[in-house]
Amino acid sequence: MKWAHKDLIGIQELTAGEIGHILDMASSFKEISKRDIKKVPTLRGKTVVLLFYEASTRTRLSFEIAAKRLSADTTALSQAGSSFSKGETIMDAASNVMAMAPDCIVIRYPHAGIPRKMAEFLPCSVINAGDGYHEHPTQALLDMYSLKERFGSLKGLNVAIVGDIMHSRVARSNVYGLTRMGARVTLVAPKTLLPPGVETWNARVSTELDPVIPSADAVMMLRVQMERLNERFFPDIREYSTFYGLNRKRVEAMKDGAVIMHPGPMNRGVEITHDAADSARSIILDQVENGVAIRMTLLYLSLGGAANVD
Amino acid sequence: MWINGGTIFDPSSGTARVGDIQVKDGLIEGVHPGGAGGARAGAVDAKGLWVLPGLIDMHVHLRDPGFEYKEDIVSGSRAAAAGGVTAMACMPNTDPVNDNPSVTRYIVQKAAERALVRVLPVGALTKGLKGTELAEMGLMKEAGIVAVSDDGKSVESAAMMRRALEYAATFGLPVITHCQDRGLSGEGVMNEGSLSSRLGLGGIPAACEDVVVARDVLLSGYTGVPVHITHLSTKTGLDIVRQARKSGVKVTCDATPHHLLLTEERTGGYDTDAKMYPPLRTEEDRRALLKGLKSGVIDCIATDHAPHAKDEKDLDFDLAPFGIIGLQTLLPALMLLHREHALDFMDLLKKVTVNPAGILKVEGGTLSPGARADIVLFDPGKEWVLNEGAVLSKSKNTPFLGMKFTGMVVRTIVAGRTVFAA
Structure with a gap:
């Protein structure tokens, strides 16, 4: 398949065929990370700049390792604070980075829309590493990869996504991707954390977790952002974890072979208990491992690396 | 000042008639449907234009x-x-x-x-x-x-x-x-x-x-x-x-x-x-x-x-x-x-x-005799595109940039004085 995209801004813009292609390719990239010498020359001479305007450890590290395993040069720039109302605007910052001729910019940004603006504006590839609560495409791809790895196919899988759907880019990207690949998604949250217009999404919605658990092939728990507590979307952690937390009892109600996922970082004791997080059903660390392979694939596709990955 | 031959819209009476308007001392002196007759040197030719308050x-x-x-x-x-x-x-x-x-x-x-x-x-x-x-x-x-x-x-x-x-x-x-x-x-x-x-x-x-x-x-x-x-x-x-x-x-x-x-x-x-x-x-x-x-x-x-x-x-x-x-x-x-x-x-x-x-509760909005001579001459058929250079405001923040409009203001008069002419 010839890759037609300069950028990756959201899952919304990918076809099922393209998603399938990425997931297929990722397997060969995953193999590289298992080698003794975890490096191929594919992107030698290419420069990847990681612009992270929001706290991130996993995603940033994952992109950096992915780029390095493909022999690209990487530079990471993190900016403390997120408001550019004073000082340099993000588009100025992007132009300055562009003047140094990178081949790809990976951007994480606290507000929606900026990666797309940058992609329209800059000649280099732009990969969205999460923008506001718009999209987080590489996370959804690594989630889909992890599910496919476990179940062989995404078609017909029941995936429950539980928690703060309203403010979640991970949930959005996963709904777009999973449904495009033939999975059925059920979103579970109190009404205060369901996004406006959710009834128009290609997903079932439930305000109760227990009835959803037995039929789910995968239960994806979203992180509770503690700052939402102050905004009174729910009364307190005790009540939240009682109704929407994944605990031992709920894990036991899951069907055979069903898995537990979490995009991280976890709040143990809030949306997920220790025994759920560490249970045999958990594929949380597989997700992290697969993240590197997915990001290698996307860097490769976006930068048009040499066809030979050996 | 005379404004002759335009279609005069007076929203206070709901009428639109071709005619002439005479302006004097910042006020509308007279409105003459059908025209006041006689050629007048220096009159503003409003033929084909709409004359609006x-x-x-x-x-x-x-x-x-x-x-x-x-x-x-x-x-x-x-x-x-x-x-x-x-x-x-x-x-x-x-x-x-x-x-x-x-x-x-x-x-x-x-x-x-x-x-x-x-x-x-x-x-x-x-x-x-x-x-x-x-x-x-x-x-x-x-x-x-x-x-x-x-x-x-x-x-x-x-x-x-x-x-x-x-x-x-x-x-x-x-x-x-x-x-x-x-x-x-x-x-x-x-x-x-x-x-x-x-x-x-x-x-x-x-x-x-x-x-x-x-x-x-x-x-x-x-x-x-x-x-x-x-x-x-x-x-x-x-x-x-x-x-x-x-x-x-x-x-x-x-x-x-x-x-x-x-x-x-x-x-x-x-x-x-x-x-x-x-x-x-x-x-x-x-x-x-x-x-x-x-x-x-x-x-x-x-x-x-x-x-x-x-x-x-x-x-x-x-x-x-x-x-x-x-x-x-x-x-x-x-x-x-x-x-x-x-x-x-x-x-x-x-x-x-x-x-x-x-x-x-302010004056204006009419073309009746005795009213303030605040008048707009508008070319209803003129097509134009709004580009940034044409925006006279100090700021240019409008979603209408690049939009094609029909109808253009050709002259604006405030209290009998022309303040804008295209």
Whole structure:
């Protein structure tokens, strides 16, 4: 398949065929990370700049390792604070980075829309590493990869996504991707954390977790952002974890072979208990491992690396 | 001055007839349907043109004093003149706020000395627009305000709003209300709905506006003080106004050209020139507003001209300020409504002339003999494209850039003096 995209801004813009292609390719990239010498020359001479305007450890590290395993040069720039109302605007910052001729910019940004603006504006590839609560495409791809790895196919899988759907880019990207690949998604949250217009999404919605658990092939728990507590979307952690937390009892109600996922970082004791997080059903660390392979694939596709990955 | 051979629209009588107009000493001396006869040297040839009373825009932000880098009284008046607007009511959210007679006097004096069109200051309802203490409405009225409003903010407390209505009525000042429940709008930046969720942008629900529309209508009914709701944007808000009016509440309202012409879809590309309060709503809301225009529930069309500098609007959608400019495109936008939605032009014209004049209790909006000679010559068939270079406002933040309009202002006359000629 010839890759037609300069950028990756959201899952919304990918076809099922393209998603399938990425997931297929990722397997060969995953193999590289298992080698003794975890490096191929594919992107030698290419420069990847990681612009992270929001706290991130996993995603940033994952992109950096992915780029390095493909022999690209990487530079990471993190900016403390997120408001550019004073000082340099993000588009100025992007132009300055562009003047140094990178081949790809990976951007994480606290507000929606900026990666797309940058992609329209800059000649280099732009990969969205999460923008506001718009999209987080590489996370959804690594989630889909992890599910496919476990179940062989995404078609017909029941995936429950539980928690703060309203403010979640991970949930959005996963709904777009999973449904495009033939999975059925059920979103579970109190009404205060369901996004406006959710009834128009290609997903079932439930305000109760227990009835959803037995039929789910995968239960994806979203992180509770503690700052939402102050905004009174729910009364307190005790009540939240009682109704929407994944605990031992709920894990036991899951069907055979069903898995537990979490995009991280976890709040143990809030949306997920220790025994759920560490249970045999958990594929949380597989997700992290697969993240590197997915990001290698996307860097490769976006930068048009040499066809030979050996 | 004679203006000969144009189609003279007089919204005060609802007539449109070809004829000549004589202007003398800043007033309309005579109107001669069919022509006054005889060739006159120096007469303005208006053949093929529409001759309209100058428009009255009852909602603009001139940013003066305090934010002159966005706009000032002079540049704003230039944009107004180019849009056929000969009088505009400027909102008090300046720095300092127009909540005392010194600021009012500054505006009145600067306008008298340098503005090309009439500037009608609107004073604050409450000091500093803070919603806690009444502003000096009486003294400001003596200094020249025509109305009061805390525009940009809603008076949060219903008790304060009630007092403000009653106090304003003491001085016969019209009250203009911007309806927004701060708690409900929260961090929202566009209309709340499936589109805001897809874009990952915070939503401003229609209810955020409607609850305050309902409150202010109820308070108006209770106190008997008329209230004018500005930039109404929702179907439900409109229903509330219609119902209230049926039961005798003295409530009037206006809508903006952008809410009548655009929808939230325009926000899809994260274009900050489509970010304003209230936000662009759904097609259903827009259709309701168009109906409201036709049925007369919407009394006026006002621009909410809100200039912001390029570097402010160049920020992320979440961080960029709310507001777009509109003075220069008011009349072309009316023409678009007339052509695309089969709205009667005379009826539209009333909503930017006699109706706002009546609500604000100011002169203008008519071409009857003896009236102020505030006149616009409009070429109804002229096609043009709005490009940035043509924008006379200091700020260029408009979603209409690049849009093709039919109908262009060719001359604007204020008190008998030509202040704009294309």
